[in-house]
Amino acid sequence: MDAWARARMFQSYLDDQSEKGQWNYRLLTSSGCGPVIEMNGKKLISLVSNDYLGFTQHPAVKQAAVAGIMKYGAGAGASPAIGGHYDYHELLEKKIARFFRKEHAIIYTTGYTSNSASLQCILTKDDLVILDAGVHTSVMEGCQMVNRKTVKHNDLAAYEHILKMSAGKHPLLLVIIDGVFSQDGDLAPLKEIIALCKKYGAKLMVDDAHGTGVIGKTGRGLIEACDAWEDIDLITGTFSKTFGHIGGYVVAGEEMVNYLKYQSRQHLFSASSTPAALAIVKAIELVDEEPLWMSALHANIKYFRQGLLELGLNIGSTESAIFPVRIGDKIKNAKVCFALQQKGVYANQINYPAVSLKDARIRMGITARHEKAHLDEVLNHSYLNNED
Numbered sequence: 266m267d268a269w270a271r272a273r274m275f276q277s278y279l280d281d282q283s284e285k286g287q288w289n290y291r292l293l294t295s296s297g298c299g300p301v302i303e304m305n306g307k308k309l310i311s312l313v314s315n316d317y318l319g320f321t322q323h324p325a326v327k328q329a330a331v332a333g334i335m336k337y338g339a340g341a342g343a344s345p346a347i348g349g350h351y352d353y354h355e356l357l358e359k360k361i362a363r364f365f366r367k368e369h370a371i372i373y374t375t376g377y378t379s380n381s382a383s384l385q386c387i388l389t390k391d392d393l394v395i396l397d398a399g400v401h402t403s404v405m406e407g408c409q410m411v412n413r414k415t416v417k418h419n420d421l422a423a424y425e426h427i428l429k430m431s432a433g434k435h436p437l438l439l440v441i442i443d444g445v446f447s448q449d450g451d452l453a454p455l456k457e458i459i460a461l462c463k464k465y466g467a468k469l470m471v472d473d474a475h476g477t478g479v480i481g482k483t484g485r486g487l488i489e490a491c492d493a494w495e496d497i498d499l500i501t502g503t504f505s506k507t508f509g510h511i512g513g514y515v516v517a518g519e520e521m522v523n524y525l526k527y528q529s530r531q532h533l534f535s536a537s538s539t540p541a542a543l544a545i546v547k548a549i550e551l552v553d554e555e556p557l558w559m560s561a562l563h564a565n566i567k568y569f570r571q572g573l574l575e576l577g578l579n580i581g582s583t584e585s586a587i588f589p590v591r592i593g594d595k596i597k598n599a600k601v602c603f604a605l606q607q608k609g610v611y612a613n614q615i616n617y618p619a620v621s622l623k624d625a626r627i628r629m630g631i632t633a634r635h636e637k638a639h640l641d642e643v644l645n646h647s648y649l650n651n652e653d
């Protein structure tokens with residue numbers, strides 16, 4: 266089948282799902298990101314954003330974006346190697362590196378490419394990459410053309426088995442994990458994985474897209490929570506969640522960062538971030554300047570978690586702002602999600618292939634800006650666990 270035939274087939278699937286009210290993607294929102302959004306003229310409590318500290322709407326963050334545009338214009342006009350590298354990019358690279366107590370970082374225009382593009386540049390076909398099954402698609406894409414072994418989520422015995430079998434047999438052994446996993450909201454057993462990497466001579470990459478700004482005493486994520494500053498070879502993440510904008514980064518040693526700056530094609534041959542990226546610089550500062558947002562987020566996480574547990578819902582072992590309410594069956598999941606929307610709650614249904622067939626769930630994300638009344642409103646819909 267050529268692409269047009271496949272598209273036709275997909276269209277009939279799309280139409281069928283929409284008719285059954287089971288299609289829940291690319292829904293049109295007509296207000297800004299926040300705890301309450303507007304859809305089709307109706308207000309809904311939103312549990313779909315990763316704007317953990319609410320910085321997309323912080324006046325100082327918005328002001329920094331506007332000031333950046335007023336000073337430098339709307340775009341960078343070129344890729345970094347050939348005229349599109351400005352002082353605000355340099356500032357952002359320094360800021361994010363220092364946020365993680367390091368000196369060197371490279372920025373990408375999305376969090377997705379900070380994983381996929383850096384890995385495509387780093388890995389060769391002789392290397393072996395060992396991935397947790399829960400890592401993001403962008404990591405999988407970066408490892409597509411190389412030897413890879415996917416380990417059952419957080420299964421330390423499986424990590425050890427593969428590392429033991431592979432030690433010394435590849436130029437590079439690279440283990441890749443999330444800090445906070447994006448679908449389960451749980452944490453990687455970081456200390457144990459570091460110990461295994463050291464034992465078998467593997468390097469370690471941690472994507473803490475969902476831990477940054479959320480966990481660790483000052484919001485530096487799992488690396489801070491485990492005091493593992495010296496043990497991670499590549500820290501990756503995104504500016505689209507806690508930092509309220511768009512873009513991504515790789516924090517690493519000087520030589521690796523320079524290597525990526527001049528060898529990573531998607532960085533080298535693609536236009537650099539717009540001056541609105543100065544919003545990120547402000548957001549990074551605000552994590553330290555205004556700790557009240559992290560405190561508010563933690564209070565909300567505690568309250569919501571307790572409420573979901575009191576309803577008897579299965580939320581797995583989340584320890585973050587992500588709440589996977591396990592429904593199990595895909596059809597029922599879609600129905601619950603649709604019913605929630607009818608009642609004024611916007612949450613995402615997560616189905617296969619994002620999770621295994623039996624693990625369909627409603628993914629609920631909490632931010633610092635949700636009020637108790639919003640959370641109570643969601644918790645009042647106890648039919649979340651109704652069998653019918």
Ligand SMILES: Cc1ncc(COP(=O)(O)O)c(C=O)c1O
Binds near residue numbers: 502506
């Ligand atoms: C764990 C993880 N890494 C990377 C990304 C990609 O980041 P972005 O959406 O900013 O491109 C995501 C996005 O959801 C993610 O969940």
